[in-house]
Amino acid sequence: MLEIKNLHASIEDENRAILNGINLTVNPGEVHAIMGPNGSGKSTLSYILSGREGYDVTDGEVLYKGQDLLEMSPDERAAKGVFLAFQYPIEIPGVATMQFLKVALNSQRKARGEGELSTPDFMRLVKEKSAALNISQEMLKRPVNVGFSGGEKKRAEILQMAVLEPSLCILDETDSGLDIDALKLVAEGVNKLRSPDRAMIVITHYQRLLDYIVPDQVHVLSKGRIVKSGGKELALELERNGYAEYVGDAA
């Protein structure tokens, strides 16, 4: 599904290297967790995968379903199934949530050569998915994320994911800011999407999320490099001992 090979990247105009040779292969059906200290480059990696501007890829490549991902525009990537649940979802005043969701879904369908969803079918779909995530109709009437609490924004990201049904889901600290009940709802939402032809990259600081979304592999990112990979027990070990051991390694 995703092959990241020796990816080096820096912030545009700053010449500051953030990713220093990332290698990561994610196969269909797998869930990979990425953990690592603040500032180690986790969000930067997720932005580069989803096509945000402002980075220079100085070396390496990224293949998605065998194609050069970095060549594609952000909307092209999304239509091909890449989805990033943002660490900090932004508020977009004036753009109605339902209209946004509908345009997004139908743009993706159109790009894939599928027919557009009718308004009633679309309404039904959103109603069903939002109920499961405990998102009220009132929230859906507001502009995108406007006035949502921190936790509501995270749930709204998962709603978008549930509606768009991507193939590669990248969750950037979706658990941060969620209360205990919301965490379970979100994890359920994510687990519902787990399937043999879908893959997930779950970025998190907390082992707790991984109790709900059990990963196949856990990676430690430090200073823009994966310094340790292991099974789900690696997360437990990190919880106990912190990153000291690995941060030292990477230096």
Next chain:
Amino acid sequence: MSLTLAPTAAETAYQGFALPHRRQEDWRWTDLRQLLDQAYPPTNGTKASAAEIDRLIATDALAPFARARLVFVDGAFDKARSKLPATGAITLEHLTHGAPPSSARGAYDDPLANLNDRFCRESLRLTVKAGTAEDAPIALVFVSTGHEAVTTCTRAQIIVEKGASATLLETHIGGAGAYVASSLIEASIGDDARLDRVKIAEDGQAAIHLASFHVKLGTQSSLNDFTLTQGAKATRQQTFATFTGQHSNIKVAGAYLLNGKQHADTKITVDHAVPHCTSRELFKCVMDDQARGIFQGKVVVRKDAQKTDGKQSSNALLLSETAEFDAKPELEIFADDVVCGHGATSGSLNDDYLFYLRARGIPEDEAKSLLIAAFASEAFDEVAHEAVREALGELTQGWLINRKPA
């Protein structure tokens, strides 16, 4: 000062009327001596064919919403094409012997009103009778065929009597030829009365649109005014609003959708002559290509007008490097217990918004269109009539579709 300047062709056609120009402070961005690039003699009545007129009238986006519709063609009231208000709440008078200024005109020296005074031949006076609520909008449709390079002067007086309420829709549409459209609306809003006004300025692409709106408000009354500026090569429009009774309310909102080399200059003066009144101004201005938008908002708070609450803001969205926006907010405050403020912003489309939309699969052009429409719609939100608000959204969509590279 203007005496020392040789008269322009237009000033000669206007029998020596001195046009305002950029050395006058209020007119620094809009120099009528330069803009009126040929004579534009004042006329009244049309030489265009019936088919041409009907074709233009058919483009009126607000047509479906009005109960009564009063149509002017090239300065003359066209009774045959109008639908007169059913007698009852509204009386309509057609004044054909000159057009005296109404009491709504303040002490302001307004050159555009002066020009209109000089050459306007006929006008309408609409009176909404005391205590009546006119739910269905009344439309004024000003058509300029652009058949000849002339100046047409139109005017209407709106009197909303005590306790009455009305919604006025005003559309300015025109043909492709060069012309000058001079419009004057004078409104008196009585005690406990309300006027909602929605204006769509969609004159032809070579037109010069010169408009003044003078309005006075009584006690516990309200004005909710909205203007969409989309047409004409050059626009100068002015609002002079005066509170004469306490506990009244003014909202003036507007949006610009400008492209090419369009120029639009709005000057709004809200005069808090009495205490306890509230005024809000909100303009959302979208400029593409080499378009230039100007917003001049002035709030005057007289010495006795304590507890005044006056705020204005203008936000510009520049879609190209060569588009321009100038804002000139002014506060003239002579009372001490007031809350007044202004804010002006100007910027391009927000990259983070754009990325968020694109990351969800929305192609770049469409994402931009969504954001532009969202930006303008903040001003539409002030329009109370739902169907009219939706029509404004559709006009925006039309503008966005034309904008997209083929």
